[in-house]
Amino acid sequence: MQLKPVVTVDSIDPGEFRKEFYEPGIPIIIKNISRQWPAYTKWNWDYFKELVGDKRVPLYNNVKSDA
DSSP states (O other): OOOOEEEEEOOOOOOHHIIITTTTTTOEEETTTGGGGGGHHHSHHHHHHHTTOOOOOOOOOOOOOOO
């Protein structure tokens, strides 16, 4: 197995990403991709409190549990 460093960028043009990384299947780390998403600034404790109020919301993890 030959290890190579993974390219890391702050942002990338979608066309460049598709051509240079997605199509050839080359890994890349895109550090600030979520900063453009509305949830980045919208999702905070005040937002969720307004959305669900005092309702109990179940939490789940990826641990398998038996019925």
